[in-house]
Amino acid sequence: MAGLAGAGGGWLGSEARTQYAAMATLRWQMFRNGLRSHKGAFELGARTVSYVLYALMGLGLGTGAGAVTYALTSNGLWRLLPIPFWMVFLLWQLVPVMLASFQEQFDLGILLRFPVRFGSYFLLWVVFGLADISTILGVLCCTGIWIGITIVRPELFAWTALGLAVFAAFNILLVRAVFSWLDRWLAQRKTREILGAVFMVLVLSVQLVNPALHRQRRQAHAHPQVYASPADKAMAQAQAYQRTKAELKAKYEPWLETADAVQKWLPPGLAASALGQVAKPQSGMALGALGSLGLLGVYVLAAGGVLAGRLRAEYRGENLGVAPGRKKALRRQGGWILDGSGPIAAVMEKELRTLLRTLPLLYAIGAPLVLAIVFSAAFLRGGGPEGRPFPLALPIAVVYALLGFSQMFYNNLGAEGAGIQVYFLSPTPIRTVLLAKNLFHAALFILVAFLAVVMTSLRLGIPDGATVAATAAWLLFALPMNLAAGNVFSLTMAYRLNPGRIARQRGSQANALGNLLAQVVVLGVGAAVFGLCWLFDSIWLAVPIFLTLAAGAVFAWTRVLRNADAMANQRRDSLIATLMKTE
Amino acid sequence: MAIAAIQTCGLTRRFGALTAVEDVTLSVAPGQFFGFLGPNGAGKSTTIKMLTGLLEPSAGTIEILGQPFWSGALELKRQIGVVPEGMALLGRLTAPEYLRFVGRMYGLDRETTNRRTEELLDFMQLANETRKLVTDFSHGMQKKLAMAAAVIHGPKVLFLDEPFEGVDAIAAGMLKNMLTGMINRGATIFLTTHVLEIVERLCSHVAIISKGRLVANGSIEDLRAGVTSTLPGAEREQRLTLEEIFLSIVGAGGQQEPAQELSWLA
Numbered sequence: 001m002a003g004l005a006g007a008g009g010g011w012l013g014s015e016a017r018t019q020y021a022a023m024a025t026l027r028w029q030m031f032r033n034g035l036r037s038h039k040g041a042f043e044l045g046a047r048t049v050s051y052v053l054y055a056l057m058g059l060g061l062g063t064g065a066g067a068v069t070y071a072l073t074s075n076g077l078w079r080l081l082p083i084p085f086w087m088v089f090l091l092w093q094l095v096p097v098m099l100a101s102f103q104e105q106f107d108l109g110i111l112l113r114f115p116v117r118f119g120s121y122f123l124l125w126v127v128f129g130l131a132d133i134s135t136i137l138g139v140l141c142c143t144g145i146w147i148g149i150t151i152v153r154p155e156l157f158a159w160t161a162l163g164l165a166v167f168a169a170f171n172i173l174l175v176r177a178v179f180s181w182l183d184r185w186l187a188q189r190k191t192r193e194i195l196g197a198v199f200m201v202l203v204l205s206v207q208l209v210n211p212a213l214h215r216q217r218r219q220a221h222a223h224p225q226v227y228a229s230p231a232d233k234a235m236a237q238a239q240a241y242q243r244t245k246a247e248l249k250a251k252y253e254p255w256l257e258t259a260d261a262v263q264k265w266l267p268p269g270l271a272a273s274a275l276g277q278v279a280k281p282q283s284g285m286a287l288g289a290l291g292s293l294g295l296l297g298v299y300v301l302a303a304g305g306v307l308a309g310r311l312r313a314e315y316r317g318e319n320l321g322v323a324p325g326r327k328k329a330l331r332r333q334g335g336w337i338l339d340g341s342g343p344i345a346a347v348m349e350k351e352l353r354t355l356l357r358t359l360p361l362l363y364a365i366g367a368p369l370v371l372a373i374v375f376s377a378a379f380l381r382g383g384g385p386e387g388r389p390f391p392l393a394l395p396i397a398v399v400y401a402l403l404g405f406s407q408m409f410y411n412n413l414g415a416e417g418a419g420i421q422v423y424f425l426s427p428t429p430i431r432t433v434l435l436a437k438n439l440f441h442a443a444l445f446i447l448v449a450f451l452a453v454v455m456t457s458l459r460l461g462i463p464d465g466a467t468v469a470a471t472a473a474w475l476l477f478a479l480p481m482n483l484a485a486g487n488v489f490s491l492t493m494a495y496r497l498n499p500g501r502i503a504r505q506r507g508s509q510a511n512a513l514g515n516l517l518a519q520v521v522v523l524g525v526g527a528a529v530f531g532l533c534w535l536f537d538s539i540w541l542a543v544p545i546f547l548t549l550a551a552g553a554v555f556a557w558t559r560v561l562r563n564a565d566a567m568a569n570q571r572r573d574s575l576i577a578t579l580m581k582t583e
Numbered sequence: 584m585a586i587a588a589i590q591t592c593g594l595t596r597r598f599g600a601l602t603a604v605e606d607v608t609l610s611v612a613p614g615q616f617f618g619f620l621g622p623n624g625a626g627k628s629t630t631i632k633m634l635t636g637l638l639e640p641s642a643g644t645i646e647i648l649g650q651p652f653w654s655g656a657l658e659l660k661r662q663i664g665v666v667p668e669g670m671a672l673l674g675r676l677t678a679p680e681y682l683r684f685v686g687r688m689y690g691l692d693r694e695t696t697n698r699r700t701e702e703l704l705d706f707m708q709l710a711n712e713t714r715k716l717v718t719d720f721s722h723g724m725q726k727k728l729a730m731a732a733a734v735i736h737g738p739k740v741l742f743l744d745e746p747f748e749g750v751d752a753i754a755a756g757m758l759k760n761m762l763t764g765m766i767n768r769g770a771t772i773f774l775t776t777h778v779l780e781i782v783e784r785l786c787s788h789v790a791i792i793s794k795g796r797l798v799a800n801g802s803i804e805d806l807r808a809g810v811t812s813t814l815p816g817a818e819r820e821q822r823l824t825l826e827e828i829f830l831s832i833v834g835a836g837g838q839q840e841p842a843q844e845l846s847w848l849a
Contacts, residue, residue: 346687354675357716421671422732424637426688427657569654573638580669 011119019116023124039493039510039574046509054133058140061091066144073152078276085167085268088141092171095134096179118315125311126176135172142168149275159278163293167271170300174267177307184310270296343428347436354415355444358497361415365404365444369452394463395471395530397456399523401449402478405441407497409486410515411508412437413579414497420579424572431564434490438483438557445479466539473546474526477553484557485518491567496579525549586649588613588740588771589634594643596629603629605795607643611773611788616766618786619775622833626795627775628668631744634773635665647740661689664738666746670729674718678709678728681717682735689736696735703731706761708754722749730758734765741765741772747781759785783825793833806832 010016034040068084108125116124142164149160263269274292355361412434413420423433453471457463463471495508526546533542568575589611596604604626611617621627632638634645636654645652647659665671673681679700686696704710707727712720717728726749733741741762747755762772762785776782782789789806791799799806803825810831811819823831 343688343690346684350673350676350680350684353680354673357675415675417674418669418671419673421637421665421667421669422673422685422688424654425635425660425663425665425667425671426685427660427690428688429655429657565655569639572654576637576669 011117011123016117016120019120020124037574043508043510046513049513050509054136058137061137062140062144064144065141066148069145069148070151073149073279078279081272081276082263082269084141084145085272086263088138088145088167089171089268091141092134092138093175093178095137096132096175118312121315122308122311125307126172130172134175138171139168153279156275156279159289160275163271163274163296166293166296166300167267170267170271170296170303173300173303173307177303177310180307180310184313265295267296267299270299343426343432344436344439347433348440351437351440358415361408361497364407365448367404369401369404369448369455393460394453394456394467395474395526397452398449398471398475399526401452402445402482403519404448405445405482406486406515406519408441408444409482410489410518411494411497411511412441412486412490413494413575414490416579417496418580420576424568424576429565430491430568431561434487434564435561438487438561442479442483449475464539466543470530470533470539470542470546473543473550474530476550477546478522478526480550480553480557481522482518484553484560485514487557487560487564488567489514489518491564491571491575494575494578496581585613587611587646588615588648589617589773590646590649591634592644594630594633594645595641596626596633596638597641603795604633604792607792607797609790609797609800611771613648613771614766614769615788616762616772616786617774618782618789619773619792620779620782620789620829621775621792625792627792628744630792631665631742631773631775632667635663635667635742636660637667661736662738663740663742664733664736665742666726666729666733666744667742668744670725671732672717672725672729674716676717677713677715678704678717678720678731679713681728682731685732686735691736699735703735706757707731708757723751723754726750727754727758734761739770741770743772743774743776745776746774747776747778755781779825779829789825791829791832799832803828 035044065084065088068087069081072078072080072083108121108128146160146164150157264273270292274289274296276289277292278289407414416423423430489511493508493511493514495511529542529545530539533539533545587610589609591610592608594604594607595602607626607630619627619630629638633640634647634652636652636656639654647656648662650656650659652659673684676684682700682703683696686699691699701710704713707730709724709727709731712724717725720728726746730743730746733743743762746758750758759781766772774782774786783803786803788802789799790797790801791806799809801809806828807823810823810828813831
């Protein structure tokens with residue numbers, strides 16, 4: 001066996017080290033070769049800009065976490081220390097879902113054809129995730145917490161670092177374990193459909209539960225009081241605040257105590273507890289802190305075990321494509337969903353079927369809708385001048401709904417895969433295909449925007465006619481503008497969307513950055529017009545302005561459609577190659 | 584003189600400094616089963632991509648059924664069917680959904696599309712897999728589905744890039760019968776494959792491409808006669824197989840001298 005690296009040794013043996021070096025070289029060569037094309041070079045530039053933005057975001061979040069921790073610990077409020085830990089935990093676990101489609105991923109499954117030990121495979125799996133955005137943000141937040149505590153209690157420097165390191169290890173392993181299992185379930189059609197249905201029910205439930213919860217509050221505001229003077233008003237408001245606070249405390253304190261008792265035994269609570277107990281001078285507390293840290297270590301091992309279980313199955317060559325299935329029914333499926341035999345109906349029907357089977361797209365549509373509902377609560381609490389609901393809440397809710405469609409608008413060929421060739425082979429022009437996709441996406445968006453409007457209205461009351469008209473006029477501008485820009489990006493910076501995965505998606509930083517810039521322009525114009533008209537108390541004025549802009553946007557959209565075939569043919573090779581890429 | 588089903592003149596495709604296909608001029612008569620052969624990387628798939636509108640030629644012209652062909656020649660595209668290299672399948676659809684989609688993209692009406700879909704699924708023995716997503720199909724099943732999609736609109740010219748790869752013997756026999764039937768009804772088939780026995784059995788004419796250039800073109804008998812005439816006297820009596828003709832024209836490449844063998848292999 002001359003020439004073989006030493007076959008002995010474990011996951012740090014000479015063979016494993018050779019393999020790690022080969023992987024590092026492979027990554028470097030892939031990166032270097034990617035720069036050969038203009039697109040690759042542009043990707044690098046976009047990625048650099050994105051990482052700078054994420055770093056700034058991370059520094060902001062880290063500073064915030066540090067400031068909160070400093071404020072709590074300097075005031076002796078160690079019992080509230082779990083709050084920043086829970087925030088960091090949620091950030092760490094949720095960011096990968098939100099940014100999954102924008103991150104470049106490398107599928108380590110290709111290693112399985114080589115004689116790689118399981119330990120090495122596991123290690124590579126963990127190490128390759130260390131440069132992702134959630135880890136960067138999480139580590140920066142942990143650093144902020146560490147600095148916050150160290151400033152107040154310098155003697156806890158080392159212990160805090162240890163506690164945070166264990167907490168970080170738990171988060172890294174947990175997020176990877178969760179997504180590896182999600183991917184495994186999504187690889188099977190049955191579980192994919194179940195998860196999709198559960199997800200849709202959750203999205204709808206959140207929307208239905210929220211208005212019910214806030215109905216009582218709306219009723220309370222239904223009969224506004226008249227006060228003799230501003231001082232009377234202020235006093236009445238202060239009394240009402242104290243009364244509400246007392247009521248809330250009486251009502252929710254038992255719940256909070258129960259929640260606190262539970263969270264203490266969960267990782268963020270344990271990490272906070274490990275630091276909080278060692279900060280107290282009582283005897284026995286240090287032992288308690290050690291116990292908390294030890295328990296946190298058990299969680300780390302458990303998360304690692306869950307991840308290892310999944311990877312072990314992959315390592316053994318589990319084939320998800322032929323995962324155990326039930327006996328298939330032999331009955332034929334029904335006819336077409338959308339009537340009409342033309343290609344527009346065909347593409348629209350195909351889009352609908354694909355959407356219903358593509359969880360990342362369903363998620364992208366649903367998640368911002370949930371956010372719209374959550375954020376409208378802020379307006380409910382804050383309100384506008386003189387206690388009225390914030391009048392721009394409606395357009396803002398619609399904007400959130402629009403954001404969910406950005407992936408669909410700006411990468412509308414991404415889910416085609418090898419099927420992209422059908423469009424070039426068939427006698428249907430690409431502009432017809434894009435027109436059908438645009439019509440379908442626009443119809444879907446209008447449905448979602450309508451839902452957002454209904455939910456916002458239920459929570460904040462029916463907006464005045466001027467706001468509704470201005471929002472509708474803005475949509476007439478924003479929608480064709482997004483569709484036009486989306487068509488251009490879809491043809492020039494497409495990336496393949498893996499419909500069975502939420503995590504480990506292959507994204508395109510260039511597409512994401514271009515998408516962001518286009519959204520900034522569309523939203524910026526909208527915000528400027530709305531802001532100015534609101535400032536001058538003439539929201540109606542926004543309608544003709546937006547309608548004028550809409551005419552320009554529709555013109556741009558038709559121009560793009562007219563040129564779509566030329567653009568597609570010019571980039572046909574790279575478009576087909578990109579969307580067919582499987583590695 | 585009959586109009587050629589496929590006619591190329593000086594067809595060339597360059598990728599930067601690399602010339603993948605250079606000055607390919609060939610003519611395929613209507614009703615011909617035409618085999619397009621070549622070693623790996625010779626330019627077969629690149630040629631077929633140019634002939635079907637998936638790739639723009641750097642130079643040269645293409646005519647299909649006597650009309651200039653380019654990516655925007657939509658009416659001509661109705662006359663051709665293709666099984667491309669990547670099969671052009673949509674993984675998130677079931678087989679009937681995909682076939683109905685393709686049928687409508689080619690402008691077939693609802694009734695015809697549904698009827699042909701049923702027939703094709705039965706013919707391709709995929710009728711029991713109508714609930715399964717295409718992405719969950721085996722490679723052979725995907726090939727059969729790609730073949731079904733290529734013929735659903737009844738093309739006059741069919742381009743097949745490695746259609747038998749990964750297909751079992753039973754299905755391969757069935758596909759061969761279908762293709763022969765199409766030829767008998769006047770269709771033209773342009774086939775690339777590495778399985779030379781299939782070409783020898785099905786095709787009447789072949790062209791061989793090597794390093795991007797056409798090195799042979801004609802009927803199998805003409806090529807056989809050409810190669811045989813170069814052999815020493817005693818060997819001229821034997822009937823050469825297509826594989827021997829192919830190796831003789833392209834160059835064996837695999838006949839290594841002992842010193843050039845891979846020393847570490849047992």
